[in-house]
Amino acid sequence: MSLVNLRGRVAWVFAEDDFDIDLIIGVRNIKITDVKELAALAMSDYMPGFASSVRKGDLLVGGSNFGYGHPHYPAMRAMRHLGISCVIAESFSPGFFRGEMSMGFPLVSCPGILAAAERGDELDVNWDASEVSNARSGQRLPLQPFSSSERGMLDAGGLIPYLKARFAEEKNAQARAA
Numbered sequence: 001m002s003l004v005n006l007r008g009r010v011a012w013v014f015a016e017d018d019f020d021i022d023l024i025i026g027v028r029n030i031k032i033t034d035v036k037e038l039a040a041l042a043m044s045d046y047m048p049g050f051a052s053s054v055r056k057g058d059l060l061v062g063g064s065n066f067g068y069g070h071p072h073y074p075a076m077r078a079m080r081h082l083g084i085s086c087v088i089a090e091s092f093s094p095g096f097f098r099g100e101m102s103m104g105f106p107l108v109s110c111p112g113i114l115a116a117a118e119r120g121d122e123l124d125v126n127w128d129a130s131e132v133s134n135a136r137s138g139q140r141l142p143l144q145p146f147s148s149s150e151r152g153m154l155d156a157g158g159l160i161p162y163l164k165a166r167f168a169e170e171k172n173a174q175a176r177a178a
Contacts, residue, residue, distance in 0.1 A: 003154050006086050006106070006125040011058035012043065012050070013119050014089075018068040021096055024075035031074075038078035054082040061117045062089035067096025076100055086125060088113050088132055088143075101150055104158035108132065109144040116141055 022030055025041045032038050043050035060079065066089035087100075088108040100107050108125055110132045117123060122135040125143070133140045146154065149162075156162035 003106070003127045003151070005127060006057075006059070006123075008057045008059040008085055008123060009055065010061050010117050010119050010121045010123060011054050011084065012047075012060050013114070013117060014060065014062040014066060015114060017064040017090070019062055019066050020069040021067045021075045021093075022069055022072055025078055029074070030072050033074075035077050035081045038074050039081040042075070042078040042082060051082055054084065056083035057085050058083060059123055060084055060087045061113055061123075062087060062092075063114055064090040065093050066091070067093040067100075069093070069096075071095035071099040073099065073103075076103075076105065080105065088117070088123065088125065090114060101153055102159035104154055104156070104161070106154055110141050111144075112141045 023045070024043060025032075025038055026045055029038065029041050032041070040051050042054075047053075066087065071093070086106040086108060088110050090111055090113060091109050092107050097107055106125070113132065116132075116134055116137065116139045118136075121137075124133045124135065126133070130143050130145050131140050132143050152166075153159050153162045156165050
């Protein structure tokens with residue numbers, strides 16, 4: 001499996017830097033384990049009814065150091081449940097980036113995206129061209145390419161499937177060499 005180019009509508013723009021990911025569902029709700037309940041709470045402190053406005057394939061846009069704070073997973077579990085397919089940000093908090101990438105969720109670092117995207121815009125993420133383009137404005141921005149292991153995790157659907165595939169490849173190589 002390999003990454004498929006993404007096209008999605010910007011469901012929300014987090015314009016501030018150092019956005020704490022827990023604020024998506026509210027810190028008071030991070031211990032909720034029911035993903036449907038979490039999804040219903042997503043962004044309710046910012047925009048009541050946000051959950052019902054999200055369409056499958058929508059994207060989020062963020063500023064620098066997006067996902068700052070403790071790398072809790074409920075907020076992005078809620079967003080994935082709603083249909084969010086990707087986050088494109090100026091940059092990501094390292095802990096948040098590692099955690100979400102290990103789950104096979106695409107996080108795209110794209111300097112300049114805040115100035116180039118508005119809520120409702122259609123954005124295309126072209127992995128092979130390493131760029132994000134805005135259908136409304138025609139603007140194209142380079143994205144920071146993934147390392148081979150990051151790309152492998154995304155292609156495989158997460159860290160565990162990636163490691164299993166690598167282990168199987170190594171085992172097959174050893175069997176052929178014997």
